[in-house]
Amino acid sequence: MVNWHRLRKRIHLICFLIFLALPFFNVIRFDIPRQRFYFFGYELWINEFGIIFFAMMFLMFLIVVASVVLGRVYCGYLCPQMILSEAAIALEHRLRRHKPLFYAVLAAASVFLAFVFIAYFVEPRDLARRLLAIDLRTAAGISGAVVTLLTFLDFSVLRLRFCTTACPYGYLQGMLSDGNTLLVQYRDEGHTCIECKKCVRDCPMGIDIRSSPFQIECVHCGECIDSCNTILGRLKRPLPGLIHYSWGVEDKPRFPFDAKRVVLLLVLALYATGLFATLSTRHAVLVRISPDRSTLYRAGADGRIYNKFRYTLANRSHKPAAVVFSLDHLPGASLAMDPVSLKPGRSVEGEFEISSPAGSRGDLVTHFEIRTSTIPEQVADTFPMTFISPTEAK
Ligand code: SF4
Numbered sequence: 001m002v003n004w005h006r007l008r009k010r011i012h013l014i015c016f017l018i019f020l021a022l023p024f025f026n027v028i029r030f031d032i033p034r035q036r037f038y039f040f041g042y043e044l045w046i047n048e049f050g051i052i053f054f055a056m057m058f059l060m061f062l063i064v065v066a067s068v069v070l071g072r073v074y075c076g077y078l079c080p081q082m083i084l085s086e087a088a089i090a091l092e093h094r095l096r097r098h099k100p101l102f103y104a105v106l107a108a109a110s111v112f113l114a115f116v117f118i119a120y121f122v123e124p125r126d127l128a129r130r131l132l133a134i135d136l137r138t139a140a141g142i143s144g145a146v147v148t149l150l151t152f153l154d155f156s157v158l159r160l161r162f163c164t165t166a167c168p169y170g171y172l173q174g175m176l177s178d179g180n181t182l183l184v185q186y187r188d189e190g191h192t193c194i195e196c197k198k199c200v201r202d203c204p205m206g207i208d209i210r211s212s213p214f215q216i217e218c219v220h221c222g223e224c225i226d227s228c229n230t231i232l233g234r235l236k237r238p239l240p241g242l243i244h245y246s247w248g249v250e251d252k253p254r255f256p257f258d259a260k261r262v263v264l265l266l267v268l269a270l271y272a273t274g275l276f277a278t279l280s281t282r283h284a285v286l287v288r289i290s291p292d293r294s295t296l297y298r299a300g301a302d303g304r305i306y307n308k309f310r311y312t313l314a315n316r317s318h319k320p321a322a323v324v325f326s327l328d329h330l331p332g333a334s335l336a337m338d339p340v341s342l343k344p345g346r347s348v349e350g351e352f353e354i355s356s357p358a359g360s361r362g363d364l365v366t367h368f369e370i371r372t373s374t375i376p377e378q379v380a381d382t383f384p385m386t387f388i389s390p391t392e393a394k
């Protein structure tokens with residue numbers, strides 16, 4: 001028989017390690033000062049808002065699908081608030097005769113946890129420098145002090161009350177679950193409950209699962225299942241006991257993946273495929289070119305007509321790059337421009353002119369293309385443009 005408590009504590013440890021590792025390995029991190037979003041190793045710039053939005057929506061959809069299928073299993077098994085609250089309660093119990101030591105350990109843990117939390121938004125090495133310098137003047141330093149204080153208050157006072165008072169996910173779950181969602185329920189058709197209330201005493205949320213499987217406080221942790229199994233096992237009653245996980249409130253075992261869940265999982269798979277295809281085909285070097293029409297054209301002393309253009313280049317990779325420009329469909333024109341070098345993670349803006357001999361164009365507007373090629377990736381881009389010549393040239 002599964003020991004849900006032991007399983008849950010193992011999953012808690014894994015989740016805690018993942019929570020610590022995510023920002024340090026850039027798996028998921030929003031670097032606010034540098035305006036970057038890190039997503040599974042991809043470094044997205046803020047000007048790639050479309051992909052960032054796509055990635056955020058994917059994460060939200062993942063939570064929605066998990067909630068429809070597995071109910072509040074996220075709360076009981078994966079949520080850092082739950083994991084750390086239970087750890088604080090266990091530590092307090094262990095140090096119940098040494099209260100000052102408990103608060104000292106909690107204070108040190110709060111500094112560490114606040115550091116990890118802010119590392120999701122500020123580069124960790126930069127943050128460590130600020131912490132060692134006890135920076136209380138910059139926004140990151142003040143945020144660190146405030147988050148440390150809130151963390152301390154959270155895990156010394158609020159703890160699991162947060163789940164039933166402040167967390168919106170618990171309320172959202174009520175709207176997402178349906179008759180096939182996984183839940184914890186009590187069934188006792190044989191009236192074998194001995195009213196020991198161990199399930200109530202062991203419930204971290206302090207509720208009685210026998211009242212209803214749909215209580216908003218219930219995080220589907222399964223602790224009450226272990227409690228009932230333990231008590232009835234000691235009394236040599238048939239096991240499993242009176243409380244169990246079930247897909248919906250019906251007692252008969254059934255295949256939980258109905259048409260709704262199959263569709264949701266298919267959409268999630270399509271979403272993931274589209275997102276990672278987009279991420280893997282995105283260009284490391286962003287190239288943008290636009291005409292500068294503050295003046296339509298300039299007649300040079302050399303007898304040529306000049307049009308001005310602007311460029312923005314961004315190297316989103318970790319390697320040096322360069323961009324080479326060339327022209328197409330504009331005979332006789334010239335573009336005097338060397339390849340533009342780009343350091344890793346840097347962007348540059350600039351302008352350049354394209355010239356063409358005066359009187360060489362029959363029309364006011366000539367359509368042509370500016371082509372770019374990146375080094376070393378050899379990714380080519382084409383930008384349709386127009387060249388404007390004076391009407392007298394007709
Ligand atoms: S632990 Fe089991 S037997 Fe005891 S009160 Fe709860 S449901 Fe009844």
Ligand code: SF4
Pocket residue numbers: 184202203204205206207208209217218219220221222223224225
């Ligand atoms: S009722 Fe059972 S499953 Fe729900 S929170 Fe309490 S112990 Fe966990």
